[in-house]
Amino acid sequence: MTSQATMSDMPSCHEVIQLVTDYLEGAMSPDEQERFRAHLDNCDGCGAYVEQIRTTVRVMGHATPEALSPGARQELLAVYRKWKAESAGRHSGLRGKLRKLFGR
Amino acid sequence: MAQTHGDQLAGGHTAPQEDEETLVQQLRAGEEAAFVTLLERHHAPLLRFLRNYLPTAELADDIAQETWLAVLTGIDRFEARSSLRTWIFRIGANRAQTRMRREGRSVSFSALEQGSADHESDAADIEQLLPRGFSHDQGRWSSMPARWEEEPETRLLSDETVELVRETVQELPPMQAAVITLRDIEGWTSAEVREALDLTEGNQRVLLHRARMRVRKALESHLEGGAQ
């Protein structure tokens, strides 16, 4: 650890733990970011911790989204086909009325 | 099929604006394949999202179906002011709220209520979620946290580890689960998540933070063993 004078400008370890998401999300002012980085430069524990969070996010990215179940697929396709048939019906119904109205 | 496989390899981490535009046009032209693509991408996360809020799985299924029907009937009016996927989720959230209100129950998607509800339980958890080796009383590291980034890929990304992550997410409070699923698993941007779930920037970040803390803790026990 470095001297008290430089450390006093920096967030504490506890603050680093709580602010890690603000840091990774780029939600800090340039000044805050600078002080956060300075802490990491001087504290191996917090450095390793931030890497743990980065690794967590990376592992999450490999939890591939759930697949569409065959049952849901069938059911929703039926919804789609019914909707399409009905909307086609509505359109042709309208066309039919227009035809009657305008004699063609 | 090759298309679907490619998407899965990318882990859904692409939000190509052009790709969505094409899908919207195809959907308007009545192309069933475009609808199937949307279902493959968004139905499972949408359903999970709805199940977190609604009292029964049947009701969630029902609202999901209603949502897709609303997407079909509304696609001509979709103006691409938001991305297609955020629009779909917003429809789902609105339909769920409407249904619950009609049945005389209230369900809140509002960030404020969710935030404060989560807050109370979280205060007690904060210490528990601190990383191993960090002394809360002394406010410093009594031992160095493990260097996970040096773990072999085969261990970090094993089926077992990934399954553990998925299970942990499912046990999170609903709004945390929704945010971390869309951000970190589905790869949405924070702007999209805010819009889909009607969250402020600050609330989205707080929910993401809490969710990541819990997933990190679960990974810690898994990678480093259960004992403290």
Ligand SMILES: [Zn+2]
């Ligand atoms: Zn530190």
